[in-house]
Amino acid sequence: MPPEPPVETPSSLADAYALLALASWTADAVDAAEPGTVTATPQLTPIAGGTDVMVRITGEIGEPPARLLDLWRLDELRGIASDGEAITLGALTTYTDIRRSAACREHLPALVDAAATIGAAQIQNRGTLGGNIANASPAGDTLPVLLALDGEIVVGGPRGERTIPAADFWVAYRRTALAPDELILRVRIPVAGGREARFRKIGTRRAQAISKVVMALAWRESDGGSSRTWSDVRLALGSVADRPIRVLETEAVLEGAAPTPEIADEAAAALASEISPIDDVRSTADYRRAVAARVLHRLIRDVGGW
Numbered sequence: 001m002p003p004e005p006p007v008e009t010p011s012s013l014a015d016a017y018a019l020l021a022l023a024s025w026t027a028d029a030v031d032a033a034e035p036g037t038v039t040a041t042p043q044l045t046p047i048a049g050g051t052d053v054m055v056r057i058t059g060e061i062g063e064p065p066a067r068l069l070d071l072w073r074l075d076e077l078r079g080i081a082s083d084g085e086a087i088t089l090g091a092l093t094t095y096t097d098i099r100r101s102a103a104c105r106e107h108l109p110a111l112v113d114a115a116a117t118i119g120a121a122q123i124q125n126r127g128t129l130g131g132n133i134a135n136a137s138p139a140g141d142t143l144p145v146l147l148a149l150d151g152e153i154v155v156g157g158p159r160g161e162r163t164i165p166a167a168d169f170w171v172a173y174r175r176t177a178l179a180p181d182e183l184i185l186r187v188r189i190p191v192a193g194g195r196e197a198r199f200r201k202i203g204t205r206r207a208q209a210i211s212k213v214v215m216a217l218a219w220r221e222s223d224g225g226s227s228r229t230w231s232d233v234r235l236a237l238g239s240v241a242d243r244p245i246r247v248l249e250t251e252a253v254l255e256g257a258a259p260t261p262e263i264a265d266e267a268a269a270a271l272a273s274e275i276s277p278i279d280d281v282r283s284t285a286d287y288r289r290a291v292a293a294r295v296l297h298r299l300i301r302d303v304g305g306w
Contacts, residue, residue, distance in 0.1 A: 002059045007068045008044065013076045013156075016183065019069060020044060021158035024181040044069040046183055048077075048092055049126035051119070052135045077130065077185060080104065085192045091130025091184040096121075098129065108189060110149070110197035110216055114141045117201045130184040136174045136243070138278070139211040141201060143170065143244040147236035148197055148216035151189045157182035173242040195220050195232070198303065200295050204282070212283040213292050214238040217299050219254070228304075229258050235296070240277040240288050249274045250296070259304030267300060268293040 010016040023044045045065035047053045049072070056062050071077060077092040082103045089098070095115035098104050104112050118127060118141050132140045133153060146153075146166040153164045155178055164177050171177055178184070197218035201211050215237050219230040233254045238244045250271045257263045277288035 002057070002064045004057065005045075005065050005067050007047075007070050009070045009073065011073060013074055013183075013185075016069060016071065016074065017156070017158045017181075020181040020183070023067075024158070043067065043180070046071055046134065048072060048128040048131045049094065051123050051127040052131055052137075071183070077183075082107070082191070086188050086190045089129055089187045089189070091128060091133075091186055093129045093187075095119075095124035095127050095129075099124070107191040108145075108149070108197075110199040110218070111142060111145050111189070113199040114145050114201070114214075114216075117141055117203075129187060133169070133187070134176065134178065134184055136170050136176050138173065138241060138243055139214065139239045140244065141211060141214055141238070144214055144216040144236035144238045145197070145199055146187065146189070147244055147246055148218040148234040149189050149195065150234065151187055153187055154185045155179075155182045156185045161185065163188075167246065170243040175243075193220060193232075196303075198299050200299060202291050202295060210282060211239045213240060213288050213295060215292065215295050215299070217296070229256055230254055231256065235271075237275065237292060239283075240275050240292060242278070245275075247271060247274050254300075259300045261301075261304075261306060264297045264300040264304070268297040271296050 008019050010019060044067050045053060046069045053065060057064050071092065078090045080093060080097065080101045080103055081088045087103055087107055095118050098115040099112055115124065118124060129142060132142045151166040153166060153169050155162060155164060157179065158181055169177050195218055197216060200215050202213040203211055218234040220232045222229045222231060233251045234246060235251050236244060236246045250267055253267045253270045254263065272289050272293040275289060275292060277285040279285045
């Protein structure tokens, strides 16, 4: 087993930025210098709740981190706030925090449902929203919810802050748009406008299971009338590609439609045709394709009430 990596423990966000800047400067200096003239400092790997990074320390999954940046003490990264237009969640918001938040239960029930599926109580007490986002697993349970709800991820570092739409954040397998010297600070999720959302997860067990298929569906209903047509539809999935994805062709089937049996059939068929699921140790591509279509069909049926 590899030795435990050294841990940097900043007491403020400014301290964390300074450590990131130093690590980044050292890496740049090594790249630019003559061989042997500058000594590299091991890269800093941020750690929050530790529920993902701690598994890597054993060396059993991926390359073990060389040096850790412990963010757990940084109160600047905590808290859930609502301004009527959006809910803002600090990067260190735990899944338990999400489940207990009155604002999340009222405005983001799909995110609450996702948080409730992640691990057992111990994981929910330590695991963080920012960690789930940064870990960038295709099976990350909260990630399709952020995609479906047009979430924004605010990141920061020594060069300042910037906002990245969730749709642009996960760029490849376990890769994000974060620069090496940036941290996730908070997540902003719009809640104005009457958008509804649903979440479903399929795993080997009903609890403490990694997703085989995870799905979030969001929409707005038309005003009045009996047709209940949908607009501004977002359909996002995890565990079916190398990253969490939106399925635009299937969204187009649902856009302007009503949750009827005919539309459910058409949308399920479109989804099965659109996705190219992965094969891995948890499931086959054929199973994921069939189950994703059935889960979408059931979501539409549940909303339509037929």
